[in-house]
Amino acid sequence: MDREVFQEQFGLLGTSPEIKHVIDKIMQVSKTDITVLLQGESGVGKDVTARAIHAMSERKRNNLVIVNCGAIPEGIIESELFGHEKGAFTGANESREGYFEKANGGTIFLDEIGDTPKNVQVKLLRVLENGEFFKVGSSKVQTTDVRVIAATNRDLWEMVKDGSFREDLYYRLDTVQMHLPSLRERQEDIVPIFRKFVQEFSAKYDSVFKGFSDEARELLISYRWPGNIRELKNVAEQLVVLEKSQFIDVERLKKYLKGRQHEGSADNLPMLAESTESNSKTQNDFDRRDRELVFRALVELRNDIGDLKEMIANLVYSQFSQKDIKALPPAVRDEVSREMRDMNIDLSEHSTLGVQSMPGDETQQEVPESEGSALLNFFGGDDIPSIEATEQFLIKQALEKYDGNRRKASETLGISERTLYRKLDQYGLA
Ligand SMILES: Nc1ncnc2c1ncn2[C@@H]1O[C@H](COP(=O)(O)OP(=O)(O)O)[C@@H](O)[C@H]1O
Ligand SMILES: [Mg+2]
Structure with a gap:
């Protein structure tokens, strides 16, 4: 063959x-x-x-x-x-x-x-x-x-x-x-594969694909595609189904590149076109509604994951000082810096987070940076706790604060209740 x-x-x-x-x-x-x-x-x-x-x-x-x-x-x-x-x-x-x-x-x-x-x-x-x-x-x-x-x-x-x-x-x-x-390693494949996906979905959903703008093309290539082809395919499908896109411009495209910006929840998604014959509940109407529900669920799910990632990253990275970052191996350092930039975390603002001055301690003593972390103190040592340990810590804190009320705890943590349940189960905290 x-x-x-x-x-x-x-x-x-x-x-x-x-x-x-x-x-x-x-x-x-x-x-x-x-x-x-x-x-x-x-x-x-x-x-x-x-x-x-x-x-x-x-x-x-x-x-x-x-x-x-x-x-x-x-x-x-x-x-x-x-x-x-x-x-x-x-x-x-x-x-x-x-x-x-x-x-x-x-x-x-x-x-x-x-x-x-x-x-x-x-x-x-x-x-x-x-x-x-x-x-x-x-x-x-x-x-x-x-x-x-x-x-x-x-x-x-x-x-x-x-x-x-x-x-x-x-x-x-x-x-x-x-x-x-990864797609980043073979950028020349991005546009042809995307085009093929959009064409396939257009045919499937009975739409006509008329191409995309130069700017949209550039964004497709420069975007990092953290979810690789799976993400590329999802974006193509969403554009065709939710945007009813025939011509893809950069503004529409941007909305669906979640690794790039973290806005937009399923609630902001436009409704799929309402049936014009208002009360005729044809099979077609239901199919369309089902499809919409599935899409909304998918987008919610992806947002949950994004939220969780952001929450942990914010917490962990905000405990780092410039010195900590400089001490990392170059490859990791670049990755961390990029993540922090993506998440708008400003080191100069956060580098003293977690430094607690003692009551009565008026003199602005300089605290050694390695000691400046409430979280590290909590875990009782200099070792940076794992992300999982950090997550468990946060979950316990939130539940304690709200007397075990899971809805309030999940709101505070910025994750969905469903995610919280899953985590409790995963860590045996239920
Ligand atoms: N080279 C490719 N061309 C077209 N579609 C692909 C390609 N590689 C993966 N896909 C599609 O991307 C999605 C994710 O692929 P999958 O094999 O599940 O990835 P992984 O197991 O690495 O997470 C699937 O829908 C798959 O059909
Ligand atoms: Mg797999």
């Missing part, structure tokens, strides 16, 4: 050298059983790639089992992956097969592999090396014949260095590594 046919068949668009390289590599490895590690940011096409590799392989008639290791709670991941025997733990009323057994003869796609707990990593290593595993609660070794594709958006080698990922598992996964380029 040649590259263009492959791209058409699996919907992996682009003509940049970077994507061509990836596609050639996919076509090379798919006929083999070799383990593949896909690395790349969210939305660059890791799922699509895994599906394509399976579909092109000799194993295509058997299962492709997709496991999001980051989404399975730590307590049950082992039994999800390897299955369990009846009575292995409270509630295990039946024996159950795990994903590795389901994938026998086929492919298993371990997404977000960097999120696997260490005690499970050692079991993954064993099954990857010789196909052997134990069901939870069983001492009988079982075997499975699977092809493994793993993916991560984290830097696994960094995780090996900081001790959170096993080195032996890293090398086992590293046989063929594929870096899926």
Whole structure:
């Protein structure tokens, strides 16, 4: 199969050298059983790639089992992956097969592999090396014949260095590594792919696409696309459906680039055109309403995530002083500075935040910058707390302040109640 046919068949668009390289590599490895590690940011096409590799392989008639290791709670991941025997733990009323057994003869796609707990990593290593595993609660070794594709958006080698990922598992996964380029790394693909998406959605929603302005084109290229192709596709769909855009100008486009500016909630979205025949509740009306609800829900969700990110960034970054920033490695420093700029955080304004003067202490003593943080003091040391610890701290503070009233706590935190519930659950604070 040649590259263009492959791209058409699996919907992996682009003509940049970077994507061509990836596609050639996919076509090379798919006929083999070799383990593949896909690395790349969210939305660059890791799922699509895994599906394509399976579909092109000799194993295509058997299962492709997709496991999001980051989404399975730590307590049950082992039994999800390897299955369990009846009575292995409270509630295990039946024996159950795990994903590795389901994938026998086929492919298993371990997404977000960097999120696997260490005690499970050692079991993954064993099954990857010789196909052997134990069901939870069983001492009988079982075997499975699977092809493994793993993916991560984290830097696994960094995780090996900081001790959170096993080195032996890293090398086992590293046989063929594929870096899926972000859109920023292949800017020449942005406009053609966007154009294709808009055309497809226009056809689907019965609209006619008439192109975009030069300014809009420039913005498409210069925007950072933190959500990569997933975001590009969403923006194209929203423009077609919500804006009824036929010609895309820069002002309309701007509204939907959420990583760029943080305004606009679903409430500000224009209504989809009301039906003109007012009371005729045709099937079409309902479809349209359903679609609108789904869109609003999606935009809300994205705003929630944006809010949360901003809240944490504001808190953490406001505890940094110029000196702290200067001490960071250059690459991180640039990233942090950019984030801070994006979020309009002015260091000079915030660098003394958290410095508390003692009662009666009138002399303006200079407090060493490293001691100037209420948050760090709370966590009892010089170490910068993790974002998760910080989040838990904030959530507890807010709940305490409002006597456990979740609505008020979530309002104060600037997140939705739904997000708060999810967090409480995640951290076992419920
Ligand atoms: N090269 C590409 N061309 C066209 N669409 C793509 C491409 N890569 C990804 N997509 C689309 O972008 C979205 C996100 O892709 P996905 O594989 O889920 O990304 P990831 O798993 O890396 O987060 C999907 O809708 C997918 O169809
Ligand atoms: Mg994915």
